Amino acid sequence: MKVIVDFCLVPIGVGVSVSKYIAECEIILKDAGLKTQLHAYGTNIEGEWDDVFGAVKRCHERVHEMGAPRITTTLKVGTRTDRVQTMDDKVKSVQEKLLGV
Amino acid sequence: MKVIVDFCLVPIGVGVSVSKYIAECEIILKDAGLKTQLHAYGTNIEGEWDDVFGAVKRCHERVHEMGAPRITTTLKVGTRTDRVQTMDDKVKSVQEKLLGV
Amino acid sequence: MKVIVDFCLVPIGVGVSVSKYIAECEIILKDAGLKTQLHAYGTNIEGEWDDVFGAVKRCHERVHEMGAPRITTTLKVGTRTDRVQTMDDKVKSVQEKLLGV
Amino acid sequence: MKVIVDFCLVPIGVGVSVSKYIAECEIILKDAGLKTQLHAYGTNIEGEWDDVFGAVKRCHERVHEMGAPRITTTLKVGTRTDRVQTMDDKVKSVQEKLLGV
Numbered sequence: 001m002k003v004i005v006d007f008c009l010v011p012i013g014v015g016v017s018v019s020k021y022i023a024e025c026e027i028i029l030k031d032a033g034l035k036t037q038l039h040a041y042g043t044n045i046e047g048e049w050d051d052v053f054g055a056v057k058r059c060h061e062r063v064h065e066m067g068a069p070r071i072t073t074t075l076k077v078g079t080r081t082d083r084v085q086t087m088d089d090k091v092k093s094v095q096e097k098l099l100g101v
Numbered sequence: 102m103k104v105i106v107d108f109c110l111v112p113i114g115v116g117v118s119v120s121k122y123i124a125e126c127e128i129i130l131k132d133a134g135l136k137t138q139l140h141a142y143g144t145n146i147e148g149e150w151d152d153v154f155g156a157v158k159r160c161h162e163r164v165h166e167m168g169a170p171r172i173t174t175t176l177k178v179g180t181r182t183d184r185v186q187t188m189d190d191k192v193k194s195v196q197e198k199l200l201g202v
Numbered sequence: 203m204k205v206i207v208d209f210c211l212v213p214i215g216v217g218v219s220v221s222k223y224i225a226e227c228e229i230i231l232k233d234a235g236l237k238t239q240l241h242a243y244g245t246n247i248e249g250e251w252d253d254v255f256g257a258v259k260r261c262h263e264r265v266h267e268m269g270a271p272r273i274t275t276t277l278k279v280g281t282r283t284d285r286v287q288t289m290d291d292k293v294k295s296v297q298e299k300l301l302g303v
Numbered sequence: 304m305k306v307i308v309d310f311c312l313v314p315i316g317v318g319v320s321v322s323k324y325i326a327e328c329e330i331i332l333k334d335a336g337l338k339t340q341l342h343a344y345g346t347n348i349e350g351e352w353d354d355v356f357g358a359v360k361r362c363h364e365r366v367h368e369m370g371a372p373r374i375t376t377t378l379k380v381g382t383r384t385d386r387v388q389t390m391d392d393k394v395k396s397v398q399e400k401l402l403g404v
Binding site: 128139198 | 229
């Protein structure tokens, strides 16, 4: 089952600067061979369900190892059976409507 | 790794009434032996990471089988290494502050 | 426009214990006359759009005043025009399906 | 109070194709003079609290007018008092860590 996910991990108890933890997660996602797109409030991920959620679990494990005692993550998870749709397709579909295509 | 999750699955393309899909997910979560608490905008789940996410995957599979062509799910996922904390502990901790305990 | 919201505020940069900030938000929501239901990963709120979002803004302002330099909040926001539905209705609707009503 | 928001509106009861509703919201956000960035699972928005939430409310009103009987929206809402930070700053901060800057 293919899935498109929006992933936003927030380490708690390590101060206000969290970008080094997010960068570490980006590396884990890339190492898992997943297609990703970083944005200002999370990372879009595209892949097979088990690959994506395996990588998300490793992010939690790794961020705890880095010293964060507590983590809260927000995920949006999209699946569909009617057709194949990529992250690019989703953005393009809205942009075409805006251009009147 | 223990996890506390807030799970909100939304089937798309099956009309406005979605409670029968949510009820089916409640059964899947219970059958997985997970502790759950239904609320007005999702379900809190407590358990081991793999058990919880295995059940969430089965919910997506089952809701598609029931005829929903598209699903968008929102998850909040909390882990901590500093101490053990249950769903009840979290609510109690806030309520004690409110009571001035 | 009536709205049902799930509200989860996370102060960042104040350590791992956040319940006193959540308790303060509960008071703000109650003072705004909103119907609320605390759960293990947030608070359900029912009310008029402007009342609810005015209270959410005051929560951010107050938690900053209490010393949190950074806040990340997750909201789920539900509106419908086909019929009136309360938080209790939503839970009951799922529970009835589970009971085979 | 400046805010960075991640906004994901899902119309329910209008079938599986929702891009025309999202496109309409993009126009509303632009008309409000807000800085936005569309991604595969939502739209990042940067602006003053009242401007952003005023526009989000208009999106709900407009999508209902377009015929959607039910809407569920997910928002992530970030505020900070320790320093000014834009959407670009957030992405850059992670990218610099990845490049070892």
